[in-house]
Amino acid sequence: MSLQIRFSLNEGLFLKDPQDSKLGKNIIQHSILLIDEYGFESFTFKKLAEKIGSTEASIYRYFENKHLLLIFLVNWYWEWVSYLIKVNTTNVIDPKMKLKIIIHSFVFAPKDNPGVEYVNESKLHNIVISEGVKAYHTKDVDKDNSKGFFKSYKSLANEVSNVISEINPQFKYPYALATNLFEMSNNHIYFAKHLPRLTDISVNGNNVNEVETMLNYFADKLLS
Amino acid sequence: MSLQIRFSLNEGLFLKDPQDSKLGKNIIQHSILLIDEYGFESFTFKKLAEKIGSTEASIYRYFENKHLLLIFLVNWYWEWVSYLIKVNTTNVIDPKMKLKIIIHSFVFAPKDNPGVEYVNESKLHNIVISEGVKAYHTKDVDKDNSKGFFKSYKSLANEVSNVISEINPQFKYPYALATNLFEMSNNHIYFAKHLPRLTDISVNGNNVNEVETMLNYFADKLLS
DNA sequence: TTATAATGATAGTAATACTATCATAAAAAA
DNA sequence: TTTTTTATGATAGTATTACTATCATTATAA
Numbered sequence: 001m002s003l004q005i006r007f008s009l010n011e012g013l014f015l016k017d018p019q020d021s022k023l024g025k026n027i028i029q030h031s032i033l034l035i036d037e038y039g040f041e042s043f044t045f046k047k048l049a050e051k052i053g054s055t056e057a058s059i060y061r062y063f064e065n066k067h068l069l070l071i072f073l074v075n076w077y078w079e080w081v082s083y084l085i086k087v088n089t090t091n092v093i094d095p096k097m098k099l100k101i102i103i104h105s106f107v108f109a110p111k112d113n114p115g116v117e118y119v120n121e122s123k124l125h126n127i128v129i130s131e132g133v134k135a136y137h138t139k140d141v142d143k144d145n146s147k148g149f150f151k152s153y154k155s156l157a158n159e160v161s162n163v164i165s166e167i168n169p170q171f172k173y174p175y176a177l178a179t180n181l182f183e184m185s186n187n188h189i190y191f192a193k194h195l196p197r198l199t200d201i202s203v204n205g206n207n208v209n210e211v212e213t214m215l216n217y218f219a220d221k222l223l224s
Numbered sequence: 225m226s227l228q229i230r231f232s233l234n235e236g237l238f239l240k241d242p243q244d245s246k247l248g249k250n251i252i253q254h255s256i257l258l259i260d261e262y263g264f265e266s267f268t269f270k271k272l273a274e275k276i277g278s279t280e281a282s283i284y285r286y287f288e289n290k291h292l293l294l295i296f297l298v299n300w301y302w303e304w305v306s307y308l309i310k311v312n313t314t315n316v317i318d319p320k321m322k323l324k325i326i327i328h329s330f331v332f333a334p335k336d337n338p339g340v341e342y343v344n345e346s347k348l349h350n351i352v353i354s355e356g357v358k359a360y361h362t363k364d365v366d367k368d369n370s371k372g373f374f375k376s377y378k379s380l381a382n383e384v385s386n387v388i389s390e391i392n393p394q395f396k397y398p399y400a401l402a403t404n405l406f407e408m409s410n411n412h413i414y415f416a417k418h419l420p421r422l423t424d425i426s427v428n429g430n431n432v433n434e435v436e437t438m439l440n441y442f443a444d445k446l447l448s
Numbered sequence: 449t450t451a452t453a454a455t456g457a458t459a460g461t462a463a464t465a466c467t468a469t470c471a472t473a474a475a476a477a478a
Numbered sequence: 479t480t481t482t483t484t485a486t487g488a489t490a491g492t493a494t495t496a497c498t499a500t501c502a503t504t505a506t507a508a
Binding site for chain 2 (some may be wrong): 486
């Protein structure tokens, strides 16, 4: 019954592809649960090993360190969003409609078809919202970037910027708008939950309708 | 000759106000230099102690941990920006002009009058850009927020949102636009330097003119 | 059935993030 | 000035983290 999705993520991110083995899938599954529960700083390979009844040494055979694991998860998420967008926009020609669907796809990503048994997309989305920026806010960012660790995000931004340029070829900032839509989405969901005075929208439970409305408003207005 | 600016920061951020003593000022001064140099993760109180010829124990008498020190620095930065905005917008009545000056103030904050001898505003700005998000992306965010640790940022966002509402009282997202201008500024300076495919602008040296132009364009368009 | 690869078990190390205690120096009060 | 208080320095110690190394065992594939 379940989709057998398997993303080709940058091979530098892992020592051994975790998508290929039971233990690897376990690492992915429970690292998502634990990072969501403890936060990235308090998450350790030791806790993870205990949780899955394995050992630190075994986990280190898959990931060099927890930072690369985080980048892996974030990439997985963006690949998943790209996949959703691709599926939802096939046969859509109107670029305005496309952008609407794109926005819907990533704001509601975790609600749409949970596709892989060992990935809790909703919690992964929470991780991207709460910890995602830490993937590229490090002193290693240039080194990591040169290894292609952010390719998933960059190619997604590229696709969205193309749609933006289709809507309005004169618009000067298609990349900035594309990334800003993603960043705003994550930021304002986070603000609504934790720092509500920094936003106008509210998120009740996991109802992110207001975020979608806001992003559509911003996009429409900027591209008009 | 130098301005004797002294910001009243939330007292929960420190055990002893570092602005009150030679050692305290040394801690601030060199923590900025070291965080800028090593990044927040690799920055330790031990390294800082060595650098200023003091001891870990002494630094712990000022700050409970490096995370609170980071929040302190970020707050200091936002107080500094608030101060600049206040100075630059006195006697300006036109809200559109006000917003232009606000944008200019925070994009060029480090270039305008370095005001405090022991704070390198330019490097502090770099820290806010590279590490600032980590101040509130933690599992303690709600606890920290309830202690008022993010008040400086929230009150700045509030002031800017008031100007936005003056320009266009019908605009539905004054807070979101205000915070987005700040976040975009930091993000896209960072992108331009490290992940250029995620933005349209470029930053040559420390020339952030294109960022200012972009933010003005976004603000104008959204509020028209 | 034997080789090969994957995992587990255990141990060990350097660094981090602290806490505690006591001595000394500097500043303020008497 | 002398005393008291406060700030800082020096040193030591602990639990945890982020690994690395080695060897044994169990699956899997040849």
